[in-house]
Amino acid sequence: MLKVINSIQEWKQIKARQLINQTIGFVPTMGNLHVGHLSLCKKSASENDVTVMSIYVNPTQFNDRNDLQKYPRTLEMDLTLLRETKFVDYCLILTDEEVYADDYVYQVSELYLSQMMEGIFRPGHFTGMLTVVLKLLLGVAPNRAYFGEKDYQQYRLIDGMKKAFFLDCDIIACPTVREESGLPFSSRNNRLSVEEKQKANVFSSIFLKKYQSCEEILQQLQQENIGVDYCQEIEGRRFIAVRIGDIRLLDNYPLEV
């Protein structure tokens, strides 16, 4: 049965008293759960004795205050989904007061990969993300933590952080889960109007033609009036970010060799 926990302190006590010698899988989220999140939970449940999800909308990774305010918060629905799917044993709901008791004066930053792509368009985003993920990884102390490949740059930064700081936790990337149109599931999809959603589907149908070059993709997106922040290839993988209305959508895939 799902247990809801409201602080890292409470979790640490439960872990020390009740979960000795059990392997722990961890799925950090900002809530508004969708099947992408569930795929991470399912994988964690298959690989660990216990699965913990955190739900916390981390303010420091939002460079855009408007985006933070509009971020969908659907806690009751999220908990219902977790209860019905049964992959998650503990749901950790965190507060700014506990996570940022330090007033965000301590920060973890990365100076290379974080300066590309999303880092250019979202100043401060990756520092906020790395800081909160390190807090969570150390507070929860799991054996494995699960992240979606949809945010591949994020995954790579977290995996690099794990190595740089000798964390014992395994960082596991899980394949992007897509809607029928090919659009990756994302909490921000819920903010798209019907018209914008159609445009988002067009975006995906264009981007997912892997045999095309970035330039060909850019041309077609331009014809559809879809604003592109970047479309580029790094280390055998193609990344894109587009703007549809005031929503940014990301995607990426490995290039065939």
Place this chain on the structure above:
Amino acid sequence: MLKVINSIQEWKQIKARQLINQTIGFVPTMGNLHVGHLSLCKKSASENDVTVMSIYVNPTQFNDRNDLQKYPRTLEMDLTLLRETKFVDYCLILTDEEVYADDYVYQVSELYLSQMMEGIFRPGHFTGMLTVVLKLLLGVAPNRAYFGEKDYQQYRLIDGMKKAFFLDCDIIACPTVREESGLPFSSRNNRLSVEEKQKANVFSSIFLKKYQSCEEILQQLQQENIGVDYCQEIEGRRFIAVRIGDIRLLDNYPLEV
């Protein structure tokens, strides 16, 4: 008997295989050991089953390249001292290649306390220090870690980092150990000429007159031609940094109430 270990990987294996359920005390150092270090080791040995010391001259915390090059490296003497005093069970000698496999692209910084006093005179110093200490605390994973009050600003920053990142390790401050003149033991004392050492002793005799104000102390140091970077009081404690030749010396003490 002292065991010398040459990597965090090796330490992690020993810890997992041979030290299960033992409490571990940790004393991170840059070598050139003196009685100040030994007091930390003695305290650790009295409070833990096993004591680990690391010896690593961390390049990223030296803002002054000259200071890094001249930092005394006395590994054979250090190991002899550890063998004779018997407080330390494991000595972990680290390399730049392992500690900075990430090329120092991941950094931990603090934005408030680190901007005062030493932070003003040594740009980048505290970021390098916090980064390496977090690597060591996570790599060694001790129950307790010991730091000298001589570097009180450093201790406070590390203790804040522990809280901000939910580290399980206790951060323990140990009293400053002083030479007969009152001068705190420091590896940098070994770089003072005979004349400079006399001046350092005069510095201590002036600073340790606690009943005087900072201004009175400054005046007397000026008369002795001793350059002062700062002398100030924060949260009931008085801090000072002076320059003698090209050596900087620090000290601090709590003010009587």
